[in-house]
Amino acid sequence: MPWEYKTILLCVLSIYITSLVAGLDETQEDDQCTELNNTTWAEYRQLGVKLQVLYLLLTRNNMDCAHKFNQESLTRPASYFNVSRPTKVIIHGYRALGSKPSWVKELAQALLRAQDVNVVVVDWVYGASFAYNLVVENYKEVAVQISVLINQLQEHGCKLESFHFIGVSLGAHVAGFVGTLFEGKIGRITGLDPAGPMFKGADIFDRLDPSDAQFVDAIHTDSDYFGISIPVGHVDFFLNGGKDQTGCGRSRFASMYGYVICDHMRALHVYMSALNSSCPLMGIPCSTYEDFLKGQCVDCGVFKGTCPVIGLSENSGITMSQIPKEQKLFLLTSSTPPFCAHHILLELEVSTLDKSAEVEVTLITENLGTEQRLRLQTDMTVYRTVLAHPVALCEIDSIWMTNTGARFYRQGEIHVKSVCVSEFPSLRHEAPLCVNNINIKRGVLWSHDFVQVCSFY
Structure with a gap:
């Protein structure tokens, strides 16, 4: 083979190898x-x-x-x-x-x-x-x-x-x-x-x-x-x-x-x-x-x-x-992952009041408690509020209520016709938890225990 052809072949081969190496380098860089x-x-x-x-x-x-x-x-x-x-x-x-x-x-x-x-x-x-x-x-x-x-x-x-x-x-x-x-x-x-x-x-x-x-x-x-x-x-x-x-x-x-x-x-x-x-x-x-x-x-x-x-x-x-x-x-969400909270609807019905009052309602689950304060007025008897609770309704152990209106112009005793808690949206069609006819004196803690079993399906 004449040297001219050898030179051309070497040049072509050199270009091919260079491009191949460059391509490999590019692929390796992308990988x-x-x-x-x-x-x-x-x-x-x-x-x-x-x-x-x-x-x-x-x-x-x-x-x-x-x-x-x-x-x-x-x-x-x-x-x-x-x-x-x-x-x-x-x-x-x-x-x-x-x-x-x-x-x-x-x-x-x-x-x-x-x-x-x-x-x-x-x-x-x-x-x-x-x-x-x-x-x-x-x-x-x-x-x-x-x-x-x-x-x-x-x-x-x-x-x-x-x-x-x-x-x-x-x-x-x-x-x-x-x-x-x-x-x-x-x-x-x-x-x-x-x-x-x-x-x-x-x-x-x-x-x-x-x-x-x-x-x-x-x-x-x-x-x-x-x-x-x-x-x-x-x-x-x-x-x-x-x-x-x-x-x-x-x-x-x-x-x-x-x-x-x-x-x-x-x-x-x-x-x-x-x-x-x-x-x-x-x-x-x-x-x-x-x-x-x-x-x-x-x-x-x-x-x-x-x-x-x-x-x-x-x-x-x-x-x-x-x-x-x-x-x-x-x-509503919690403050930490997974951020899930259960929406609990609290419904309170009281007899007509002579004076304004304040009730603190607490839902208790083992060592967990969710508090909600309600200001009661003389022109209202039914109160509804939503709160976030860390567990499902069926896992709530008890409910506490306190008449916290300690000042003399607040209602001394509150007659609660009913207090109910329910979870929404209801995934298991659970009935509300209700307690009826309660008298709460000022500064006295009232509590009620729920006996229930969760059935998840």
């Missing part, structure tokens, strides 16, 4: 474990808002090792992405301090334990940090870039209805605009305390709303500060009224920032707990939280008796063909 990015104040001052959207992939085959993800990842034989499985897309929100969200992996793993899916994490920390007003200006561009990826996944066989976007805070509105770009054909969007600042008065084109997906659900936990106060989905769960969350006001935090965002981030923690827990977090439809607490809403008739639940149940468990929009749902 390496990776995490979301951090950015710093110094980088922000130097570069400003740097919009950079990256993606990570987690599946049941790499639950502990997120891989970089893009369209090219689908063409590799070793890709973990499976177009035949549903895809969950996690979108974080505003990052005030430029740090990566620490909860992403925990949420992804909770989703993967619950369902065999692809989990794609959107990393836009560089564009989501420091100056909130500038971040809001760019959120639609983030949605546009995500929509490009969704189009690419469609070309490989993914269906729009198989996508479920889970957006936290500002990420909920990013998800909403992705849904707008696809004309509401995305399967589902879940907003975890969707951001309120600069969105409360926004047009539906600019924020999350029910038209953005075939089903939109939202959890509200900080609607008076960082979250939005209006319904944005088909169903909107307002936990403890959607404002102040139990355990946040008096908790000790490692930083002031942790204290400030406690209510806001409770939606995320409750959602993750719902994915991991067996206890249902049901919402009760009602026009206002005040009406809910007064016991005026105790069933789910608007949903034909099926109460919506937080989690991954299809359409939140609603079986109706036509799902109502912007339905406010209320529920």
